[in-house]
Amino acid sequence: MSKREEWEALGFEAYDAGELTLYMNDDFCTHNGTCVRAYPGLFNPKRTPWFDPSVASTEDIARVIEMCPSGAMRYIWEGEKRVRVMFEPENQRSAAYDGEKLVGFCQLQMDEGDVWIVTHTESDPAYAGQGIAKRLVSKVANAARVAQKKLSPRCNYAAKVLTEDPAFRELL
Numbered sequence: 001m002s003k004r005e006e007w008e009a010l011g012f013e014a015y016d017a018g019e020l021t022l023y024m025n026d027d028f029c030t031h032n033g034t035c036v037r038a039y040p041g042l043f044n045p046k047r048t049p050w051f052d053p054s055v056a057s058t059e060d061i062a063r064v065i066e067m068c069p070s071g072a073m074r075y076i077w078e079g080e081k082r083v084r085v086m087f088e089p090e091n092q093r094s095a096a097y098d099g100e101k102l103v104g105f106c107q108l109q110m111d112e113g114d115v116w117i118v119t120h121t122e123s124d125p126a127y128a129g130q131g132i133a134k135r136l137v138s139k140v141a142n143a144a145r146v147a148q149k150k151l152s153p154r155c156n157y158a159a160k161v162l163t164e165d166p167a168f169r170e171l172l
């Protein structure tokens with residue numbers, strides 16, 4: 001099953017933005033307003049249409065969508081050169097993709113009350129030097145902050161990233 005089919009089966013709606021297709025699922029949205037604040041005019045839930053891709057470049061739209069901490073907003077951009085990192089609560093992980101190819105993940109156990117356990121982080125050695133593993137842990141940390149959860153890292157790499165960054169220490 002392709003990512004598009006997987007997301008549509010989960011209830012995501014597709015929105016055309018030229019080169020990029022935005023996928024949105026209200027059931028995942030925590031209404032924290034990150035996307036609205038990140039790029040004025042791009043998203044506005046009080047407006048119809050709520051998404052206006054004409055105000056931003058494809059790169060900026062992709063950048064703002066990647067800031068979504070809940071996994072409610074995602075995208076497919078055929079021919080994109082960058083690796084994208086997103087939060088996938090349905091898989092209890094953050095995940096990095098090169099197109100449709102999974103090139104890294106940071107796995108969680110999210111069923112432990114107010115604490116998410118970080119069990120494992122890995123990235124494809126073929127993508128070494130791109131900071132993917134750190135982006136994966138950062139994505140999990142931002143998701144935990146928005147969901148008001150603490151993190152318990154059982155993965156040494158995640159523990160190092162979370163301990164070294166003062167912005168993340170409050171989550172431990």
Ligand code: SF4
Binds near residue numbers: 034069070
């Ligand atoms: S950034 Fe994501 S979770 Fe936050 S309001 Fe936008 S869609 Fe919802």
